[in-house]
Amino acid sequence: MAIKERKEREKQEMRNLIIESATQLFLKQGYDKTSIRSIADDIEYSPATIYLYFKDKDEIFYVIHENAFDILDKHLRQHDGIADPFERLGAIGRTYIKFGLENPDYYDLMFIMRAPMEQIKNEEKWKAGECAFGYLLTTLSECLEQKKIRPAELHVTAIMVWSFVHGLVSLYVRERMCILMMEDDATREVLYSSLDLFMANLKT
Template identity: 60%
Template sequence: MSIKDRKERDKLDRRKLIIESATKLFLEQGYEKTSIRNIADDIEYSPATIYLYFKEKDEIFYVIHEQGFDLLNKEFIHHNQIKDPFERLAELGKIYLNFALTNPDYYDLMFIMRAPLSEIKCHSKWEAGDNSFQYLLNTVTECLDRKLIVAGDPLIVSMSIWSYVHGLISLFIRERLQSVNIEGEQNPNLLAQSLEYFLKTLKV
């Protein structure tokens, strides 16, 4: 049975090869500019071969999408030992902001791009995303229990905080902050300052 085993391994290897090439090209030039033919050229196979391993282009980018969430969740776990829930909330915000600014293409794919996930998403595998949101929800709930932030429904509050940071980031990534131009101030700094202001308003 070892031949069949090897064949299966080989198949997975080639799948991995495609993903790695796709990830590399994606991070270099973004989703739209990464074509199936680009990937095929890179791994020195024909474009048609790729369709033996993935049903469509979107399916490739769904695994990159998942990689992004794994990366983000990894960063979240790290700084989760902070005892004070409000401080932890602030840290979550900083981590999220930092992740977006250092991985803008991942962020775009994860949160901004028109979802190519229509079917797959419903197909139960939206876990990683839910996971990230749980982190936020837990900390927010704790903050609310201890009356550290303005009272409200935990889900609404969590959604509010997420929306706020996402709004900052997505306006920045998609270059809509031209109107907001404080002289000599870098935009990323503005984002951090805004987050601070928001946390101040949240505090009870």
């Protein structure tokens, strides 16, 4: 292996190590209590080493955020083959819920954890987040054009759909569904059934 290739591989491995450590610390301690120093201590390197790869904690969080949204987007786009946009919308909703239930830590980091969004604001485009939301917009636009759902403004409808599934997942992730006093499997079925009822109310 050429020296240049080896150095690039080592650089990527170090970035991955920093990201993995930061992810776990953000989830365990919260954003505010995690520092560059604590990340450095966790991976047993000096803070100066981390600054060779990231300018600050915000940038590390942004990379983790992007990675998580990229994973979600890939899951959602598995439904590209569903021709009927209303059926695709339902599949997207179920997949979104499933992603949140199976990846509660990632979901917490993506949508619930309080952390500054300054790095995202500083980027020209929030690529992964816009990609996932754009897929929802495209699907809803097709539903509206084909009169599969009640007529409404596209972005209002998108926020309504997203807010509904986000609310379901958030209640589950933050363990508020215990109020139902059901077994976990039964609780999950309630979430999916709630989505089905919501979808039925969207239809024309």
